[in-house]
Amino acid sequence: MADVVSQVVSRTKEAKTPTLDKTLQVILGILNCFLFGVGVIIAGILNNDLPDVVIGILQLVIPFVGWVWAVIWGVLMVLRRV
Secondary structure, three states: OHHHHHHHHHHHHHOOOOOOOHHHHHHHHHHHHHOOOHHHHHHHHHOOOHHHHHHHHHHHHOOOHHHHHHHHHHHHHHHOOO
């Protein structure tokens, strides 16, 4: 559990978004902007990556900060694949 927490903190500091194939990542990035955290949760499930799922859940449940975080990550997911 401590490893997952440290990976979540590390990925958040580095703004390391999940990576998938180009089309799917763009779709999930856009989805993440509108359904806050859902795009990252799905990406984490598809990658079998628990820290990404945790990050998505945090984006979903933290008011306002989670929304801003989710929009920023959604935009980064799209920009890194376009």
